[in-house]
Amino acid sequence: MAAAETREHGRRVVDLSHVVRSGMITYPGLPGPEIVDHLSRADSRARYGPGTEFQIGRITMVANTGTYLDTPFHRYADGHDLATFPLSQVVDVDGVVVDASDVDRVAIDESTFGGTDVAGRAVLIRTGWSRFWGTTRYTDGDHPFLTRDAVxxxxxxxxxxxxxxSVNIDDMSDHSRPAHTGLLAAGIPIVEHMCGLEHLPPDGFRLHAAPVAIAGMGTFPVRVYAMVDQGGSRGSRSRQP
Known part of the structure; x- marks a missing residue:
């Protein structure tokens, strides 16, 4: 799915999120969302004046739907949840794209990052796997993931x-989930199922991925987008020697 781009005050706004649709499958074994009317437009007409109507929707879904943010509570009972996680880590954050799309294996190791400066930044790993979104290939388990040394x-x-x-930052066959375990233990949130990273420059953009403030939950869909500085070039940062 291609990222949607708009322009705001001379900067490009790049949408990096999948659209949530009724019945879609994000992750193997998890149900798709059910999106229905709680109050339809037709039924609302009896409540309001002539020519006035509204729709109130209802969605039933698991938290891991679409493009979503994992906070430490997803992995750790004493970790920050969606309501307590610091917004400063996911709002207006200087970003960098690491290009792993040319890696000839699914395991993304430390060497992929080369000499990239990642401290305090939003590190977006472009694998190209999002091109399989909505197909069985996307969720078949043979997907790009981070190795333990990369974590x-x-x-x-x-x-x-x-x-x-990618469908998971971890190897789905490794049930210890080292990437989730290591990153979330360090207080580093994770965004999975991104798309459109090929529309971003290697750097020169700001990432926004604010979650809904829900107490007692560690994961929820987010509308992730990047604000690309004027003059930012397209492309992504390749591995450095």
């Missing part, structure tokens, strides 16, 4: 947030 490398350098355009 250790990131934790040591303290990025503000890490995002990826």
């Amino acid at each position: 250790t490398w990131l934790v040591q350098r303290r990025p503000a947030v890490v995002g990826i355009d």
